[in-house]
Structures are given as C-alpha cells and as structure tokens.
Amino acid sequence: MPQILTTVGFDADDTLWQNERFFQLTQERFNELLRDHAEPDHLAERLLAAERRNIGHYGFGIKGFVLSMIETALEVTENRVPGTVIAELIAAGQEMLSHPIELLPHARSTVEQIAGSHRVILVTKGDLLDQERKLAQSGLGDLFDGIEIVSDKTMPVYAQIFERHGDGADRGLMVGNSMKSDVLPMIEAGGWGVFVPGQITWALEQAEAPAGSDRFREISDLSYLPEVVAGVG
Structure with a gap:
C-alpha cells in the first residue's frame, strides 16, 4: 500500500x-519609553493597529515591527517624540536582528x-x-x-x-x-x-x-x- x-x-x-518572546521584550521597552504619553494597553492597541495597516507595505518581520513602533510613537506624541526615543527603537530592532538563535x-x-x-x-x-x-x-x-x-x-x-x-x-x-x-x-x-x-x-x-x-x-x-x-x- x-x-x-x-x-x-x-x-x-x-x-x-524562539521568536515572539523577543518582540514582547522590545514592546515592553517601547511601553517604557512612551509611558508619559499613553498607558501600556492603549499603546498596545495603537501598535497592533499600525502593524495590521502596515503588513501590506512592509510584510512580516522585525523591520516592519520597528517601523510600526516609530509610527505609533509619532501618533501618540502628535509628532513630538524625541529623537532619542526613535534612536532607541531603531537600536532595539537592530538588537533583535542580531539576537542568537x-x-x-x-x-x-x-x-x-x-x-x-x-x-x-x-x-x-x-x-x-x-x-x-x-x-x-x-x-x-x-x-x-x-x-x-x-x-x-x-x-x-x-x-x-x-x-x-x-x-x-x-x-x-x-x-x-x-x-x-x-x-x-x-x-x-x-x-x-x-x-x-x-x-x-x-x-x-x-x-x-x-x-x-x-x-x-x-x-x-x-x-x-x-x-x-x-x-x-
């Protein structure tokens, strides 16, 4: 047969x-950086909405995630997010891209x-x-x-x-x-x-x-x- x-x-x-755990750790850092502008639950909702919007543009993965974090940071601060925060988000993405398997x-x-x-x-x-x-x-x-x-x-x-x-x-x-x-x-x-x-x-x-x-x-x-x-x- x-x-x-x-x-x-x-x-x-x-x-x-392992993969998603590193996204979660980076999102916790994102929440900390923007804690003066929005509550964590609200940030999570805004970030998820940005990711959903952006999948068609950026696809799946770390780079799209970082761009969605930056977009969300600009939104919740009405474009007043400090450059140092943007730099930290980019650095967090680079760290994810080099994390050992x-x-x-x-x-x-x-x-x-x-x-x-x-x-x-x-x-x-x-x-x-x-x-x-x-x-x-x-x-x-x-x-x-x-x-x-x-x-x-x-x-x-x-x-x-x-x-x-x-x-x-x-x-x-x-x-x-x-x-x-x-x-x-x-x-x-x-x-x-x-x-x-x-x-x-x-x-x-x-x-x-x-x-x-x-x-x-x-x-x-x-x-x-x-x-x-x-x-x-």
Missing part, C-alpha cells in the same frame, strides 16, 4: 526556535527523526535576510530537503510548495504554532495541519481551530509529532 503522507513541512519562528525543545531531534522516513521542508515567512540568518545560525538547514521563505502563508502558496517539493498538498502535513498561517490554509489546500502552541502568539496569528476536520491535530510539543506522522500513514 503506498505511503499516504510523503512530505512534512515545518514552520520556523516559535516552532523550531535559541532552539525550542525537541526541534532538532524531531526534524532528524522525520527526515529518516519523509521529505522534510521548511516553510517560513518574514524578512528574507533575517530568516536566512536565523536558519544558518540554527544549524538545521542541512536537514531539510527544501526551504521556502515566503511573504505570506495562504492556501495557494501551500499548494504550490507541496507540489514543488512533494506529491501535492493532499499528501503533505504542515506543523506550526500559528493556527491562522500554519494550520488552516494547509488544511484548506487538502493537507494535514498540526498545531503546536507557542508560549506567546501574536494577536494577528490567532484563529479558531477548524471544527470537525479529520486532518487537524494538536500536540503540546514537537516530541509528539513523529507519532502523529506515523498515525497518518
């Missing part, structure tokens, strides 16, 4: 290595184990240079049969990627920490979606689990993924 599942895709940020538990061992029986690919979105840097520092790059850095993760994108690197999305599985980006569009493309919750999930990546789908799975950490893959067949 032919193997049902031939290709397994992995998300990168907050699935294989911290692999999450079971990341390497899980990719290695699944690579022994299936094609494994990395599918991540965000700034090209930053994602390439993180992948190089992770030491995981040589484990993957294919690497895709995309501007966004949608049903057509998954269909194309799993056709290019595998036997189509219907014989593929995608695992990640974002219900919105890693799970739902992959299931829509005809594949399996495995949700592994991160410690922190960005508000724009949150979504409800697919009700009644027989191609949806949820695991608490990556160590359970080989069992899921084996169960699919």
Whole structure:
C-alpha cells in the first residue's frame, strides 16, 4: 500500500526556535519609553493597529515591527517624540536582528527523526535576510530537503510548495504554532495541519481551530509529532 503522507513541512519562528518572546521584550521597552504619553494597553492597541495597516507595505518581520513602533510613537506624541526615543527603537530592532538563535525543545531531534522516513521542508515567512540568518545560525538547514521563505502563508502558496517539493498538498502535513498561517490554509489546500502552541502568539496569528476536520491535530510539543506522522500513514 503506498505511503499516504510523503512530505512534512515545518514552520520556523516559535516552532523550531524562539521568536515572539523577543518582540514582547522590545514592546515592553517601547511601553517604557512612551509611558508619559499613553498607558501600556492603549499603546498596545495603537501598535497592533499600525502593524495590521502596515503588513501590506512592509510584510512580516522585525523591520516592519520597528517601523510600526516609530509610527505609533509619532501618533501618540502628535509628532513630538524625541529623537532619542526613535534612536532607541531603531537600536532595539537592530538588537533583535542580531539576537542568537535559541532552539525550542525537541526541534532538532524531531526534524532528524522525520527526515529518516519523509521529505522534510521548511516553510517560513518574514524578512528574507533575517530568516536566512536565523536558519544558518540554527544549524538545521542541512536537514531539510527544501526551504521556502515566503511573504505570506495562504492556501495557494501551500499548494504550490507541496507540489514543488512533494506529491501535492493532499499528501503533505504542515506543523506550526500559528493556527491562522500554519494550520488552516494547509488544511484548506487538502493537507494535514498540526498545531503546536507557542508560549506567546501574536494577536494577528490567532484563529479558531477548524471544527470537525479529520486532518487537524494538536500536540503540546514537537516530541509528539513523529507519532502523529506515523498515525497518518
């Protein structure tokens, strides 16, 4: 009987290595710098609104985040934000762009184990240079049969990627920490979606689990993924 599942895709940020925690730490610094102009909750709302507006212009990643922080700082201070604050926000972004990679538990061992029986690919979105840097520092790059850095993760994108690197999305599985980006569009493309919750999930990546789908799975950490893959067949 032919193997049902031939290709397994992995998300990168907050699935294989830490990411969102550094955004949260930088946002705390942002709140501190602007504490005389707005309350933290209000700043968070304004910043999230700016990020939502700007995704179409800047895409996902640190650079867009920094530009959205600067835009929000200008808004809440009515363009009176000191140049020193802008400089600190830029410095915070540069620090994020150079932060060492911290692999999450079971990341390497899980990719290695699944690579022994299936094609494994990395599918991540965000700034090209930053994602390439993180992948190089992770030491995981040589484990993957294919690497895709995309501007966004949608049903057509998954269909194309799993056709290019595998036997189509219907014989593929995608695992990640974002219900919105890693799970739902992959299931829509005809594949399996495995949700592994991160410690922190960005508000724009949150979504409800697919009700009644027989191609949806949820695991608490990556160590359970080989069992899921084996169960699919």
